């Protein structure tokens with residue numbers, strides 16, 4: 001089994017990490033880049049196949065040299081046997097299409113052809129959710145999206161998945177596909193380990209990958225467009241059909257209401273709150 | 285269901301000292317061993333006083349099994365042991381060094397989170413080499429049976445697991461011992477309840493206030509009239525940079541007196557005697573509680589059934605040697621003996637003999653005699669009305685008795701420090717309340733220091749604990765005050781007129797008549813086990829990784 005997970009670096013939008021300027025624009029220089037959180041769900045799904053079915057897990061990204069640390073983060077926090085970074089100036093400023101073209105070529109360039117490729121649901125910044133499916137289209141593989149859980153039958157060469165129908169938690173279906181297969185993991189994906197032996201293996205592999213992450217460079221391969229035999233006209237900015245005609249800031253919701261601060265840890269001091277709320281309860 | 289079962293040669297449930305000793309010994313014998321622990325980390329569920337003893341007469345000690353134990357996992361060696369008899373503000377202190385040092389190779393203070401998680405790391409490394417290993421956050425729910433025979437365990441998180449031997453080292457309130465019908469949770473007389481506060485203190489301050497060298501420590505024990513007549517006592521042990529201060533009482537006495545455990549702890553913390561050690565900068569790191577079995581009544585004489593063996597608290601192997609509490613050391617010995625028994629049985633190609641061999645080893649190695657001493661069988665069980673108690677009243681009430689106390693001060697001190705004498709102590713007020721009080725009244729000096737400690741209230745104590753709240757794990761079966769009302773006071777995180785605890789009582793109007801009922805909210809539960817005994821409940825531990833998480837223990 002060889003599984004590959006696609007990932008992208010995104011600004012760390014968590015409270016205390018992210019910084020915005022006065023106009024509400026993201027300050028990229030001041031905001032650390034981290035692994036796209038949804039891609040960690042995808043990587044956990046891939047890790048589950050490693051624990052249950054063996055084989056090896058690769059993590060691949062297209063992006064600037066700084067993404068090395070994003071790959072390291074995935075290796076440290078979840079799992080990876082090796083890392084692939086597709087990076088050079090020609091690949092810069094790619095839209096989802098050019099990104100998919102490049103990543104698909106990267107996947108085909110691997111020594112051992114993957115049985116499963118995983119993408120995250122969507123990124124925390126671009127948020128299109130197009131890159132995964134377009135990569136799959138380039139590969140011409142079957143694809144299962146919104147995947148919640150996975151079982152692999154290696155002998156039959158098939159994968160069986162539970163997935164959300166229309167992304168709606170109220171409707172879940174089970175589908176089966178031949179491998180190689182492309183999987184988009186839903187953020188609700190939950191790895192399950194019901195066997196003691198699996199949990200023990202999980203524990204071993206987590207220890208190993210944390211050690212490996214300390215010297216991740218030894219497990220990292222960087223490919224530029226020449227390594228991948230890619231025509232610069234079809235990648236990066238030149239290969240991107242999307243034209244961003246303009247970006248409109250979303251105006252902040254006007255806030256005209258007044259707030260009354262009540263500081264209270266005593267029961268009596270909370271009474272004004274009740275007084276404020278009672279008229280609403282009465283329907284006034 | 286058993287189709288999905290995985291098989292290991294041995295399954296050890298719980299990674300306290302008993303489980304760790306069993307697992308290490310099984311691994312040393314090349315037995316493929318799986319260890320299952322419900323906490324997020326071993327030690328995250330555990331509480332002890334804790335002085336861990338290494339007895340010279342014991343066939344196994346913790347440092348024998350884990351050579352770096354004292355360096356890596358303990359706090360300070362305890363070299364000094366004093367018991368304080370208290371009556372009001374009068375105190376008479378006896379040095380019980382003889383009792384402390386009797387049969388003792390060493391005794392160190394420990395904090396369980398640090399100790400057990402260190403042990404667990406060693407256990408995982410050693411058992412992993414056998415093809416097994418240690419898993420945390422797995423709650424073992426019961427025994428797996430085939431045609432009525434115990435063949436393994438069931439868990440909440442994993443498929444069933446089969447094994448040639450199941451070592452139940454799951455501590456007090458062992459669900460496995462109950463499932464096997466070996467232990468019941470009926471009699472409050474068979475248990476103590478321990479409550480403890482870990483108090484922050486700089487190492488230099490400890491050295492100074494207790495007058496100990498940086499590598500030494502002290503133990504102080506307390507008994508007398510400061511606990512409102514509840515039978516039991518208090519302890520204070522020095523750690524590296526904290527103090528462990530707590531109380532241990534007979535559960536039946538807590539129940540009868542409707543005592544509030546946290547208030548009893550506060551009585552100790554605020555006694556004038558403590559002023560020399562505690563200042564108004566009192567900073568409590570953690571409040572905790574747990575039941576403690578009383579081996580004199582609870583130690584199972586034949587702790588095994590089919591492939592199941594019980595070790596440590598699960599088997600009731602917790603010895604109260606007078607005021608000295610020895611549970612961890614016996615759990616270690618029993619764990620290792622059970623493992624040795626299985627290795628022997630396997631070598632004879634008959635693993636099913638393991639239980640009988642284990643029972644034999646417990647007797648042959650003298651463990652059973654320590655847990656259920658003959659002297660106690662003769663004198664201890666005479667109870668409140670027996671001749672021993674008449675003696676107590678005679679001492680307390682007659683001038684001659686009191687004169688005797690004065691005349692025999694030296695003798696009494698020696699008696700307190702005599703292992704044989706203390707093993708015979710009956711569970712009455714005589715040793716716990718009456719005698720210490722009379723001793724203090726007749727021989728003690730008043731303590732005049734002003735104690736300025738104001739302990740946190742119960743709400744703050746609960747608020748400072750770490751919880752990962754899961755589904756309710758205790759079900760109240762009989763909600764009447766009559767059946768379950770004792771829990772309102774006996775639960776260490778509940779109290780009368782306190783709304784933030786687990787148990788509350790209320791008067792409920794039902795068509796004209798009024799009913800006195802009890803309600804339960806398990807959110808603040810510290811899983812001490814008390815209400816499994818004193819209330820009518822369906823009591824289970826929470827799911828793996830859920831519930832309270834102790835950081836000190």
Ligand SMILES: Cc1cc2nc3c(=O)[nH]c(=O)nc-3n(C[C@H](O)[C@H](O)[C@H](O)COP(=O)(O)OP(=O)(O)OC[C@H]3O[C@@H](n4cnc5c(N)ncnc54)[C@H](O)[C@@H]3O)c2cc1C
Pocket residue numbers: 006007008036038039042060061062063092093094095096097099103118119120121122123125126127128129130131132242244
């Ligand atoms: C309107 C628009 C304007 C853009 N403008 C710019 C621009 O000015 N400059 C510029 O550099 N880029 C630009 N991009 C490209 C874009 O930011 C991304 O690099 C990329 O195309 C991914 O799209 P996304 O963030 O929507 O990812 P999604 O499609 O939401 O990502 C889905 C999944 O695909 C995988 N994936 C996504 N990106 C990568 C990657 N790079 N490598 C490997 N796997 C990946 C991950 O598994 C991810 O979870 C633009 C894109 C759009 C749609």
Ligand SMILES: Cc1cc2nc3c(=O)[nH]c(=O)nc-3n(C[C@H](O)[C@H](O)[C@H](O)COP(=O)(O)OP(=O)(O)OC[C@H]3O[C@@H](n4cnc5c(N)ncnc54)[C@H](O)[C@@H]3O)c2cc1C
Pocket residue numbers: 297298299300301302303320321322323326327329330331332333334335336337422423424425453454455456458459477478479480530531532573574575576595596597598601602609610611612613615825
């Ligand atoms: C306040 C207090 C003071 C004490 N003072 C001392 C002292 O000074 N000296 C001394 O020697 N002893 C003392 N004891 C007693 C001592 O703590 C116990 O006797 C000792 O911990 C018993 O060890 P054990 O290995 O049998 O069980 P424990 O240490 O209780 O370990 C049981 C383990 O099993 C796990 N477990 C339980 N149920 C399950 C399940 N269903 N599934 C999976 N895992 C499970 C628990 O999480 C725990 O890790 C004291 C106890 C208390 C409460």
Ligand code: SF4
Pocket residue numbers: 758771774775776777778786787806808809810811812813814815816
């Ligand atoms: S609810 Fe029961 S087990 Fe929980 S702390 Fe209270 S008495 Fe102990």
